[in-house]
Amino acid sequence: MQRRFAGEQRASELPSPSGFTLHMMRERQIPWWERGVIYQIYPRSFQDSNDDGIGDLAGIEARLDYVAALGVDAIWLSPIYPSPMADFGYDVADYCDIDPIFGDLEAFDRLIAAVHARGLKLLLDFVPNHTSDRHPWFIESRSSRDNPKRDWYIWRDPAPGGGVPNNWISDFGGSSWEWDEATGQYYLHAFLKEQPDLNWRNPEVRAAMSDVLHFWLGRGVDGFRIDVLWHIVKHQAFPDNPLNPDWTPDVTERDRLLQHFSTDQPEAHEISAEMRALAEDYGERLLVGEIFLPAERHARWYGTPERPQVHLPFNFHLIESPWDAAHLRAVIEDYEASLPGFGWPNWVIGSHDAPRIAARIGEAQARVAAMLLLTLRGTPTLYEGDELGIGHVTIPPERMRDPQHFRQPSLNIGRDRSRTPMPWDASPHAGFSTCEPWLPLNDDWPTRNVAAQERDPGSMLNFYRHLLALRRAHPALSVGSFTMEKAEGDVLSYVRQHEGERLRVLLNLGPEPVQPLTRQAESVRDVLASTLQARPYDGTLLPDEGLILSLAPEA
Template sequence: MTDWWKSAVLYQVYPRSFQDSDGDGIGDLNGIRARLDYFVALGIDAVWISPIFPSPMADFGYDVADYTGIDPRFGTLADFDALVAAAHARGLKLLLDFVPNHSSDRHPWFVESRSSRTNPKRDWYLWADRAPDGGPPNNWISDFGGPTWTYDDRTGQYYEHAFLAEQPDLNWRNPDLRAAMYAAMRFWFDRGVDGFRIDVLWHMVKAAGFPDNPPNPHYRHGMGEMHRVLQINSTDQPEVHAIAAEMRAVADAYPDRVLIGEIYLPVPDLMAYYGTPERPEVQLPFNFQLIDAEWDAPTLHRIIAEYEAALPPGAWPNWVLGNHDRPRVATKRGQAQARVAAMLLLTLRGTPTLYYGDELGLEDVPIPASQVQDPRELREPNIGLGRDPVRTPMPWDATEGAGFTTATPWLPLNPDHATRNVVTQSEDPTSLLNLHRQLLALRRTQTALETGDLTLLAPDPAILAYHRGPDLLVLLNLTDTPASYPIPQGHWQALASTLPNPASPGTTIELAPNEGLILHRQSSPAQPGA
């Protein structure tokens, strides 16, 4: 087996929004296949596709009605097989989103489970009696607001759901349920899938007996109702690690497969999901710290140092700047710092994941109230938690449908799509898209950027500085004012800058506002004419 994922760059595709091939305004598998050469030209190695399984779309595919099928909106199994073959022919890996915490309430398993208390699949989900006061069994709150319990009149019990009522949680303590889910993983591995991103891995087991969650003393309005309590008993239970290890064993039975865990936990708790050498879990527990970090050099220096120090022996780091749930990097950091952020993501030690459209500097798109699709926003509107703004269609060109569709797109296009699109940025050598292409190409020629050591240099108020290997130096000005930095001994040459015409290094270098720079130490001063 190889650890290809260590040197790889991952790219997340939100399939509804990437490329529509059949004119219905929704992206699909054949659309992704038509754009495979874009991934190759960009320089990424693996494509992760958000859920494409049959679904009523109460939560846009994260409510799965069949773990071994393709939703007709996206195509067919034959279309999927063609996509896998075409990706592999180009040297690209293909990853799927696996959603093991919950299914759709229309999944045949749940239809059976709620049919009677004696049905053999009753225990495949989490059921409980009323509390003594006649209400829900405990005080748990759904991540989308409201109780995490829904009463079923037919059988006189509540079922538990961490998200929508249409997404009942599965009971991973049931061995038959576990066997069925592992069979679903094998179904996709047998079709050539190279790995899974595992949705809300830390949610998968709940405390026995369903004790109340303690109130959150730091709750304030606008955080979302879910934060009224601390999810001590409804997430991150010790038993989840045995399940993650079993999933890893399923994956390890196939060559060169990878598991990535979605886990929003503090770093010390996150590290447990690597497992141990004797019982490994996921290879890459997602590290989301950069998404919400205070964007200044001292903070980023501390985050990187503490994360690197916390890694268990042999564990491989990873970094994420955006995804389908969180505000886009260009919205949070601004267009100038989005360029610096790209250099940061693609030069840190570890596997980076790039969210579709971030390479163009897409920003969150305002969604009129009449066009809101996201159930998160519909349940708790106007507090900034809606996810539609980061899921809008990919702008490929300056045409009316931006090259994404010939119909009305399912969500509005970015208002600046006539100028912020792939074709326009491809023709501009200074564009953010071409900066990504340059940085990704540099990773392939400078192996220190892929797998070399990282050494942080002395903290600085303005500049984040670190070595990759012995001879690469990364300098990132996190401010909008010029800043100087002393250069380590040696003859240094600029390999890449986020801005045109970088300064030549001497004993110090002056970075322009919002500039990132990669320097290479030469073995000896360059000779004239060399």
């Protein structure tokens, strides 16, 4: 159960945990999110309670004991606001209500009370860059050029020779500009045309969105994951983005340009700092900012000790990296080196937008990935279903729902395969619903489900539970220092240390046995976890094996 610490200092006022002295660690009260683990729930796909094939808030409430038993600390919900569902909730039509698909505000209040009763936290997905085109704000904005809300969105005249105002490309492909015949101007949309971008240079927009944050914080939410935060301000002159010299047609059309002027503008950092100050008025609240940038630019979203920004700029490096030990070692070291002294790291290997980790690298290496995620320094985020090892899912063309797939079908980048319903048991529809779910289940759901894995001591689910229990039992794995060690070939090796406890993590990312540290085998006191069957450590790593080793104290 999570405890709230009285008199807690801001993380931004303190140096990085990797440099803490033991005195400093004892003196500082560590916020829950530095020790904790976040679990992302995609509400449509977690549990259906009203027999419509779509998950809902009451369904999540009914499954909270499962979430608590995993050993996580917080739940992050993908959007549950009223929406036409053009992008499945990321097109918001009302920021201060619940879509009837999921329930209502009373159902939400029951859910948050049930979450807190189990010692868990609840984070909402906040979508500040854009609304639905059916949001009342946009309906007013497009009604006429002189409407008071016209400047709440980004409208521009055609280019001097006619056509779109600049060359910006939507993240879903095609131009970022949509023509509005009634008012004779284009509006900007970084994603679908049904998702017009808000104008965050307008102080009225900033005030309205601050009211949204106050609304939910006042209802007791413990923080927010902030969608596409680096998008929210655009260059004031709207120049063309430069061409990407490395682009090839087998990647998304968006990447044909470098988004120099459409994302990551200096003014956005001030908005991020304002959000942080607002959240801190409510005590120990967490802001996770979705930031997709190189490490050195990514780190700027922590802000400064005097003007902190989001607590955790979301780190996607493990999702985007090739599964190669040398590459991952460099990514981890570069990321750690990029952090400001007060910045706390975070890691993720799966989400509703990314291919399943087991589909990418296979089930054996997915166990290695789980051990990596849960033993690196920083806050991990798990994605529902990854703890079951759900891999590739077959979705017939007629069942596909993701607009990203339909915009660029030749790239096969649809996200439906990561959003399939949670398989709870071997009953019809896997215990998710009493009717056909909105997306197909994973192909092997009769055997790969929660009930089956709970009965199997060696299952992926029980492996995750063991790793999460170790994080709780050994502070070295959550708040300890981190030291990457030299290793050759397919091996990652690092040491976590806290108040005299030393743990070594060894990960074999390859198919051959290796002997990474035979000379130091005598310093091993115990094997705390293995991705394979438990065994004494003999200086050898088996294929696809990861180990957490307890070491003797340093002389």
